[in-house]
Amino acid sequence: MILPIVAYGSPVLRKVAKDIDSAYPELNKLIEDMWETMYSSNGVGLAAPQINKDIRLFVIDSEQIFKNLEEDGEQIDYPDKPGYKGVFINAHIVELGGEEWSYNEGCLSIPKIREDIMRKESVTLEYEDENFATHTKTFNGITARVILHEYDHIEGKLFIDYLKPLKRTLLKRKLDDITKGKIKVDYRMSFAK
Template sequence: MAIHEILEVPDARLKTVSKPVVDFNDELKALVADMFDTMYAAHGIGLAAIQIGIPLRLLVIDLQPEDPDAEPEACHEHGGHHHTHQPTKKEPRVFVNPEILDPSEEQITYQEGCLSVPEIFADVDRPGRCRVRWQDVDGNLHEEEMEGLMAICIQHEMDHLEGVLFIDHLSRLKRSMALKKLDKLRKAA
């Protein structure tokens, strides 16, 4: 078990297109455990392997933060309703080699954030529902219809596998404003 450093923009590794996982072994399970440790330590709700510098098609998601008072890391619903203030048991989920099938036409807007773009939040439109197919750590195949926060979160994390960050969905102006703000926050820190 180890907590890894999370890569932050403008680290070039975040632009990497991740490779499929082919070995479903103990090393993979250890990596997944480290990813959960890292995500919980950072009060995140989702983490892609590339965010700790490992270019594999692997995500972990848990919509329940460790700390009921923590600010949600990403994707609280538009209008600022926090889904995360009720302390509930953790629901860790692992997605290996995930693919999205038939995303809905209907889009929803969520205010997203990302551990690789700290302290920056912006509205992103994405399909509100999608079917996801993925493997678990043992290589078994799963398929599930996802909607709402889970659909948004998995799409956000899957973008990382293609080297895309949520700020890449913004207009050039909004994106440069977000990066300037991040710069300012870093200087202040």
Template sequence: MVRKIVRYPEPVLRAKCRPVTEVTPEIRALAADMLETMREANGVGLAAPQVAVDVQLAVIDVSHNPDCITFMKVNGEKVDMVQHMPIVLMNPQLELGSTKEIGEEGCLSFPRLRGDIRRSSQIKVSYTDLEGKTVTVESDGLLSRAFQHEIDHLNGILFIDRLNAVAKVGIKRKLARLMEEWEEDDE
């Protein structure tokens, strides 16, 4: 089922999400709905607070672009990224690499708004999957950026918070205009 994606400034987007304590049928249904919602919106990731649920659950799928990474390891083994998509992650623990890079990002909760965000170029993340198993993924490129973006959501951090000071000033007016358009869209 496609769920409504909440837009900024909905308070749930600033929530520090609760851990998932058990993989229940409701959690499985939420994950399935989130995957369907993300695909319907042409996104590469979606976090539970974006569908108004404050739990540490996110989905990612970058398989549409197999060249968006240079490597992916799952539990220490090199793997074909496309065969490991989509990713459903709960209660993630993120380790950031030391090298940073700037890349353009958008967010399904901020339609038509994009910005250049500085993030670690490589990550290592451990999370619980829908089977209740701990999985560790290492990667770079778009997958690294998607993990960081979605995990930020689970901690109430939005991509606009990561803009540099000059970009924040420039985006305020644009964001105000977009918020007016979003209200009109909802009417």
């Protein structure tokens, strides 16, 4: 089932999400719905707060980025090619590494706004998969960036928080319009009341 994406301005996007265990109700269905919602919205990642659930769960598919780059004829070599697809439950950062690098990011909860954001090259995460098997794994390149973006969601942080104050001020009207639901997108959204 395709779920509505929670828009900027909704309180759940600013909450630190809670860990869950295998007894979480209908978790497999929720994960399935998150994949369907992400793909139908043309996203490469989706965190539970974006569908109004304050739990430490996100899904990513950075393989989509590489497929799109190839379709556009771009031959950029990132260290994580061909990408990674996976479910992350109760993720916690162990270590950030490498240099910071800039990449143009967007967010399903903040539609029609894209900005260059600086993030570290790699992230080591401890997390559980959909079967609650524990993993400690290092990701880099585009995949690390997607993970860090989604990880921020479960920490109550948004990509626009990395912008300089002047840039955020310049975006204020657009952000206010999103909060008020004055935006047209081709996927379902839920707006703060």
